[in-house]
Amino acid sequence: MALVFLVAVALLNARGIRESLGANVVMTVIEVSGLVLVVVLAGLVLGRGDGEPHRVIEFDESATPAFAVLAAAVLAYYSFMGFETSANMAEEMRDARRVYPKALFGALLTAGVVYMLVGLGVSIVAPPEQLASSSGPLLEVVSIADVGVPERLFSLIALIAVANGALLTMIMASRLTFGMARDGLLPSMLARVLPGRRTPWAAIVATTAIAMILAATGSVAELAETVVLLLLFVFLSTNVAVLVLRRDVVDADHFRVWTIVPVLAVGTCILLMTQQSAATWLRAGVLIAVGLVLFVLARVTGSGGRGRAPGSGEAGAGEAGPGETGPGGTDADGTSDSASATASQPTQDR
Incomplete structure (x- = not known):
């Protein structure tokens, strides 16, 4: 089932950026609605006197608070996945230097507030042991609130959230991958x-294909x-850069x-890396090794995508990339000129 889902995502992705982001907007609204529902239900439980607010500052006696916070921070990174990759879409927006920083920090702030409220609400409503043993922790809030919200409906919202992230x-x-191949960092066929x-x-x-294997x-x-x-x-390499x-x-x-921000970020990344297991390092190491092999292959064979002749089916330095402006000032899916920040300006957009 997962493989079929990935194929469907790939087809939507290949259809065009407008269609893909249109689906993303719809699913994001549904996803946020589900999270807001959890916060509201937690508030109802707390309002009727069934919640335990003191849980939010309690730690397991067998755990060191500092290490417990670090372990939670590692998992929290997954919740914020996607913000860093949004930079790859900067060349497909107007006035990226002005718009993108505001959009990025606004999204981070909004998501941070929502996640914090959800975390507080869930901790107040359900005991940590119950949440840890549950395959759907947020569903525990729906069940405890017992206000008639169908659990199947909330399960559907959770499924949509997963699909949206994918x-x-x-x-x-x-x-x-396209940008790296175009810049000569990966084989030009990509x-x-x-x-x-x-x-x-x-x-x-x-x-x-990589996602299917994983x-x-x-x-x-x-x-x-x-x-x-x-x-x-x-994040480590970006902040060093x-x-x-x-x-x-x-x-x-x-x-x-x-300057203090990237310095603190580098230290934080190194600290969080130390919390990962050996098995995780092995799996990530294999993927990094594959990437290095492709990079070396592109360098040795000189198969970088830059400078390809128009009409070759590859986007060279002077050609429109995915979603970029084509002939007549519009891109392939009919949208207007949007490529104001290009990959040839790396030092201006850092």
Whole structure:
């Protein structure tokens, strides 16, 4: 079933960015509605005197508070997955230097508030032991509230949330793979796009195949832990790059973060990496090794996507990439000119 689902996601991804993000908006509204429902139900339980507010500051006597917080932070990283990959879509929006930072921080703040309220509400309503042993912790809140909300309806919302996360991940993964191939960091075959839709079909096929292999060889918990570790590598390298690239002087106006932020981020990433198990490191190491092999292959063979001749089915330096502007000022799915920030401006958008 998981493989069929991934194929469906790939087909939607290949259809176009407008269709994919349209589906994302609908599913996000449903997902947020489910989370708000949990918060409201938790408030009702607390209002009738059945909640236990003191649980939010309690720790298991056998656990060290500092390490317990770190363990929870590692899992929380998975909840925030997707924000970092949204940068891959920056070249498909207007005035990215002004719009993207506001959108990113606004989304982080909104999600952070919602997640905090959900976490507090669930902890107040249900005992930690009950939540830990449950396959659907949020459903425990629905059950305890007992106000007539069908559990099947909430299960459907949870399923939509999973589908939404998968869709976003595959969209961003395919665009990232395409961009790296276009810039010569991966074999150029991954930069091939559909002639009409201009969507990166080769990158979509490759990333979907990897997702299928991972889905068939690991549990949800194992995959989540692996994703978290890989994200930590991404965040670590990104913040190191910020510290290095911020020394460059550019003429264009762009967002600039305080130096202390990437420094703290590097330290935090390293600290959280130490909390991962050996099995997670092994799985992530295999994936990183595969990526390094592809990178070396692209370098040795000179098969980078930059500079490909138009009409070759690959997006070169002067061609429109997925969702970028094509002839006549519109992209393949009929939207207007949106490529204001291109991959050729890495130092201006850091």
